[in-house]
Amino acid sequence: MARATGLREMWQALPLERFTSRENYIWFVVATVCIGAFMAALDASIVNVAFPDLTTYFHASASMVSWVLIAYLLTLATLLTLFGRLADMLGRRPLYTFGFLVFIIGSAACGAAVNLPMLIVSRVFQAAGAAMLQANSVAIITAAVPASVRGRAIGFQGSAQAIGLSLGPAIGGALVGLFGWRAIFYVNVPVGLLGTTMAAMILPKDKLSGHKATFDWWGTLLMTPFLVLVMLGLTEGNSWGWSSPAILGMFAAAVLLLIGFIFRELSFRAPLVDMRLFKIPVFSVGNFTGLLSYLAMFGVLFLMPFFFERVLNYSSAVSGLILTAVPLGMTVAAPKSGALADRYGPRLLTTSGMALTGLASLLLAWTLSLKPNVTMMVIELILIGAGLGIFTPPNNSSVMGSLPSSRLGVGGGILNMARSLGMAMGTALSGTMLAVFLMANGGVESPGGPKGPWIPATRYALFLLVALSLLAALLSVFRVTQKKSPAEKMPLEW
Structure with missing residues (x-):
């Protein structure tokens, strides 16, 4: 008891004045x-x-x-x-x-x-x-x-x-x-x-307002198992059998949880995900294409280490250094894209960014071989990242700009959630596609197996990422400029 009191007093004495002064x-x-x-x-x-x-x-x-x-x-x-x-x-x-x-x-x-x-x-x-x-x-x-x-x-x-x-x-x-x-x-x-x-x-020290915040516990309890079941079904469908009772049961349960989640969010006054915001076209398209962009990025980051280390026998250090090309391209392109978006608007940049990512992924897929041009692969990875860097700032800006000030916090949370889900889905889908196509081409995932099957398996998995990137580009073509958000009429709390 005395120790707990001492720790409480020590905590209350912080932060140190030597810093705050x-x-x-x-x-x-x-x-x-x-x-x-x-x-x-x-x-x-x-x-x-x-x-x-x-x-x-x-x-x-x-x-x-x-x-x-x-x-x-x-x-x-x-x-x-x-x-x-x-x-x-x-x-x-x-x-x-x-x-x-x-x-x-x-x-x-x-x-x-x-x-x-x-x-x-x-x-x-x-x-x-x-x-x-x-x-x-x-x-x-x-x-x-x-x-x-x-x-x-x-x-x-x-x-x-x-x-x-x-x-x-x-x-x-x-x-x-x-x-x-x-x-x-x-x-x-x-x-x-x-x-x-x-x-x-x-x-x-915090200055607490004294306002008792409400939280959507039921929304969280419905959404979490929904996401887990979808991801588990995607990753294990190939090994358990896509038509097996376990996989079909997972997807059926996921659908029921999703329906329950939507009804809960529409009826609760402080929902985890404000479903009414998806009535705003710019918000809906921006979040979906943003999810696809991170899906493409993490799909590439999942697939390529296996190719570099299983096929080319590169060390983890070399593989990691090469993969840095993707975020490097993104980091270089993003600031310039943000400045251009202020001048030309989001449609041109978001469309061209995801188109560049899709085309660069397509080139990467065709470059794969037992003795590839690694320099060309690095350039293609940089272009994939650059496309994502061109896309992300104007997309995020348009999403947040479509919302009223009273919904910025909620909208930002949904945007972050879409990003994390895109990363998770990119990892899950790429892992599943790699396993499916590797098995179809007579390959094995363990080291020491034949290297040849890894090339078509990785290539076909990349084709899926190409298709999803180009889908994001196509949707961005029809992106509209939000003149007056219907969310402006929404009350602060429901």
Whole structure:
């Protein structure tokens, strides 16, 4: 009891005056938030290059190993809104600090996993910590930073996320090559301890409004199993049989859960997903095409490590370095696209961006061979990323611009959810297609098998990503400029 009282008093004495009294205190806050943003984004892309090693170590299929990433992304998608609401009630500083601790424990458990189920469960725990960090980072900056420099501060936070996503393949490849796959999880522990310490000592105290926030628990309980059943059906349909009772039962249950979720969201006054916003054409098209864009990106990031390591016998370090070309192209193109969107509008840029991604993916599919031109493949990967970079800023801007100010927070949450679902679906679909076409061509997923079947299997899986990218481009052609949003008439709360 005395120890608990002492810890409570110590917590209440924070943040330290040596930080809060500084003129540049706000930038210490921003730096602390950037660590969490970097780590959460890094762990969404760092595992891709480890997939071949994980399939070998756990003697598992690519579709089963894909759950190491799918579980992380689905957890993020379903918990972001929950932790945003909890922070309104409990305070952002304690939840953000606790998020670091959860992330550290989850990372250590991932590194110590002795089997694949333990690794997947640990990734869920790790993602819960990441959701606490991501759900509160921008809000902490908004509350602590003056409006005169707030845009710059939020820009730093966004850059930290982009850098984490970009460096994930390279860092992951280097760590796997030097120390094995466990290192990609253990590396989070010291960085997380630094982040926890900084969060406790630096982040400002919360000014709680006293307003009791409501949360859509039933919406979460309906949506989570729906997503899990859909992803499980997609990843295991090939091995269990697409017409097997288990797979058909999963999809049937998923449909029932989806129907229940839609009815719940339309009737609840503070829904998890505001379904009425989808009456806005720009919002609906933008979220769907955004989902397709991240599906294409993570599909490529899932498929190519297997090709580089199984067919070309590249090390994880080399594979990760090559894959950095995708986020590199995205990082270079995105700022220029944002500036051009202000001049020409979103339609031209979103259409051309996804068309470029689709055509570059098509070229990549035809470049695959036992002795490919690797330089050409790197250029194609850069073009895939550049297309995504051209597409994303004007798409996000048009989605958020179609909403009234009273719905910006809800709309932003849906946009983030669509992004996470796109990443998860890209991983699941690519893993399934790779397994289906590899089996059809007489190949095996384990190392040491014939290399030839990997080429058509990877190529046909890429063709699916090409089709979905071009679908996003086609939908963007018909993107309309929202003059007056019907959501303007919506009440603040229902």
